[in-house]
Amino acid sequence: MKFNRLATRILAVVISLLVAAVGGIAFFSMSRGGDALAESAEQYEIALAESLSYQLEATFNRFDGILKALSALVTTRFSSPPSVDAVDIVVPQFGAQNGKFMTDLGVQSPETRSLFVVFNPEIYGTEKTFLTGFERTGQDSMFMFIDGKDVSAADLIDRNNPETAWLWAPLDTGAAYWGDIRISEGGEEVVTYSQPILLEGKIPAVAVMTFSFDFVRELLNSIKIHDTGYAFLLNRDLKYLHHPTLSFDGPGFREVVDGSFAKFADGIVNDKKGRISYLWGGVPKTMSYWTLENGYVVFAAADVNESLAAVGSMRRAVYVGIAAILVVASTVVLIFSRSLARPLRAVADRALYVAESGDLSAAVEVRT
Incomplete structure (x- = not known):
């Protein structure tokens, strides 16, 4: 029983130290990793809106070149x-x-x-x-x-x-x-x-x-942001030129969802590019936007839970890793607990013998 109690104590101490050390490091890394993933998702969505604006701008610049050539034809004649x-x-x-x-x-x-x-x-x-x-x-x-x-x-x-x-x-x-x-x-x-x-x-x-306008719809419809995200386009008056469910003839950006987006409208017009966060049906959402030279504004809309899905995967991986470390460490301690406890028990038994017999020449002989 003494051996069992000693081995149990050793096992408990080792596991406690492992939990404190591994858990602390893991959760710190998970917190920093989650922040990095959130920042990466934000940068990705803003970069996507910027990239879409450049693709649209390239075609619009071609149109601009056509009209400039036509104007030059008139002024030459x-x-x-x-x-x-x-x-x-x-x-x-x-x-x-x-x-x-x-x-x-x-x-x-x-x-x-x-x-x-x-x-x-x-x-x-x-x-x-x-x-x-x-x-x-x-x-x-x-x-x-x-x-x-x-x-x-x-x-x-x-x-x-x-x-x-x-x-x-x-x-x-x-x-x-x-x-x-x-x-x-x-x-x-x-x-x-x-x-x-x-x-x-x-x-x-x-x-x-x-x-x-078909080329605009084809480009924006081809964009898939995470699982359910999408791209859309507003004109200079923030009317919907392209959207999966809203149309130009319907309410504009300031009027949809009972006007809940109106508070963002002036910032979009003035800032030209950025990212806004909001709740839609209790679900956190984001919209990253970029303004073109002609005043059109292209958006990349995303679900925050989908954007940060990797954080959940990372947490699960950390939990599995901690559990695996504890299982391996516990197994090692259990295997070697007898070797760890035997010398201590031998010393304790010999000390008791010396105390009872007074024989100071007694030696401790034990193999670990």
Whole structure:
């Protein structure tokens, strides 16, 4: 019984020391590792939003190059704004002489659906629309000539008509304009992009293109963030251009979920990039965002529990490791407990003998 009590005590001391040492180190490492994983998840989501913005920006820059080339064509042909008396002649001539150049510009981008120049009705009157360009119904179809005969010049400069903002907005601001999503006559989602053409400090014309929005949806739909995360896109007014469940015609970012996102809106507009955290149905969520040059904002939305799923795996691995160490250590101590206890027991027995017999010559002989 003495042996058993001594071995048990040795085992208890060894296991206690192991638990304190291994457990302390493990939980410290787990805490630091969890923080590192959380930081890595945040950096990944922000980097993903940034990467998506660059991919979209690359295509939008191509559109910008197309309109700049079209504007340069106009300013090369007209060193000064065409006179009001001659515009009815020179615009059709311009279209006929430069049709191939314009269609070649259009085919450079498979997303292009129309490319044209419209001359300013505020300079050239509203009785007739002076427009020349080309359009097509799809990527594989031919570009067809358009002249604007069926377009009302008065409607084009009606500031109360948002559908023609692609013309009057550049005239008012002198800056490029990105329109909203609309459905083309062919049933395709398209966006209008326009730039003012400057001559002698005036804006005699505007270069315009429309492009298919499908490439945006294809890119963002291809993104999978963890298990249930997704990417989406807002315009400069924080209206939804692309979202798995929300549409442009529905409530905007400030209005959804009973306005619970409104508190984040100003920060998104002002900060241009960042990450916000919120609760959705009691579940912690995050949205990382990055603003493009044209004012569009791309988001990477993620579930925090999914983002930090590796932390749970790490904890389980630590628990299993601690348990394995304790099992191995306990087994070793049990195997060698007899060897550890035998010398101590022999010394104790011999000391008792010396005390009872007074024989100081007694020796302790024991093998461990």
